[in-house]
Amino acid sequence: IILPLWNRYIKLNGDNYLYNKEKGEALMKYLAGHPELKTVFIGQLWDNRMRSASLDWEMNTVEASYQSNEQALREFCKKLQEMNRQVVLISPTPCMPYDRKRFENGLAYLRWRSKQPQAHREEDCFILTPEKYFKANEAVFEMFNRLETEGVCKILRIEKGMFPDGTFRMCRGKTLYMRDNTHITPPAAIELLQAVKQDFMELLK
Numbered sequence: 001i002i003l004p005l006w007n008r009y010i011k012l013n014g015d016n017y018l019y020n021k022e023k024g025e026a027l028m029k030y031l032a033g034h035p036e037l038k039t040v041f042i043g044q045l046w047d048n049r050m051r052s053a054s055l056d057w058e059m060n061t062v063e064a065s066y067q068s069n070e071q072a073l074r075e076f077c078k079k080l081q082e083m084n085r086q087v088v089l090i091s092p093t094p095c096m097p098y099d100r101k102r103f104e105n106g107l108a109y110l111r112w113r114s115k116q117p118q119a120h121r122e123e124d125c126f127i128l129t130p131e132k133y134f135k136a137n138e139a140v141f142e143m144f145n146r147l148e149t150e151g152v153c154k155i156l157r158i159e160k161g162m163f164p165d166g167t168f169r170m171c172r173g174k175t176l177y178m179r180d181n182t183h184i185t186p187p188a189a190i191e192l193l194q195a196v197k198q199d200f201m202e203l204l205k
Contacts, residue, residue, distance in 0.1 A: 031080075031083060031085065032083060035084065037085070038084075038085065038086055038204075039085065039086045039087075039088060039203060039204055040080050040085050040086070040087050040088070041088045041089075041090055041156065042087065042088070042089050042090065043089075043090035043093070044090075045092070045093075045095070045182055046092050046137065046140040047092065047136065047137060047139070047140055048182075049069070050066045050069045050070065050139070050140065050143070051064055051065075051066070051069075066139055066143060070143050070146075070147075073143075073147070074147060074150070074152055077147065077152040077153045078152055081152065086154065086203070087152065087153040087154070088153065088154050088155070088156050088203050089144060089147070089153050089154075089155050089156070090155075090156045090158060091137075091140075091141070091144065091155060091156065091157045091158050091159055092133075092137045092140055092159075093158070093183075093184050093192075094128050094133065094162060094168045094177075094178070094184060094188075095128075095136065095181060095182050096126060096128060096170055096178055096181045096182075097128075097132070097181070109126070109170060109171070109176075109178075126169065126170040127167050127168075127169050127170070128162075128167065128168040128169070129163070129166070129167055129168075130159075130162075130163050130166070133159065133162070133163075133168070134159075154203060156196065156199060156200060156203060157196065157199070158192045158193075158195075158196050160195060160196055160199070161191065161192050161193075161194070161195020161196050162192060162195075164195075175187050
């Protein structure tokens with residue numbers, strides 16, 4: 001899985017995240033030298049990513065809009081296809097709508113949760129429903145559908161395994177599923193992959 005390389009610079013939450021040009025070019029060179037690697041998976045915090053300003057491969061500014069970033073992603077997918085690679089975009093992972101200032105990470109949440117009455121443990125901000133998930137990612141899935149219809153990529157739809165009982169929760173029992181409000185934990189990742197294992201294997205054929 002490689003994070004987006006279709007541009008050089010992104011800005012999120014007031015902080016600058018610089019793309020390492022040397023490492024990115026080294027990865028593309030590695031792919032070029034290993035034709036046996038047939039499929040490239042791309043995962044990202046899609047909504048945040050697509051709303052951010054960036055630079056393209058020629059170091060030109062890409063405005064902070066879905067339209068501009070979608071076109072940059074489309075060109076990158078085509079670049080990989082020209083290298084005879086299949087491109088698979090991974091659908092959005094869960095995000096919890098709680099305030100990051102409230103809990104810096106999942107462990108802080110668990111410590112808080114252990115001291116709360118049962119009713120407080122079930123606050124809506126720690127539970128994600130399919131309705132909330134798809135509403136929050138509506139523009140992302142519209143973009144995915146366009147790109148998939150154009151034939152520039154395929155989609156691994158991990159949301160198929162995200163709601164085993166109708167919800168995705170911050171934790172189940174003593175197992176933490178979110179490292180913070182935007183990153184899932186290894187146990188959650190393993191469960192999601194197991195749930196879509198057949199789809200994943202089909203994409204590798």
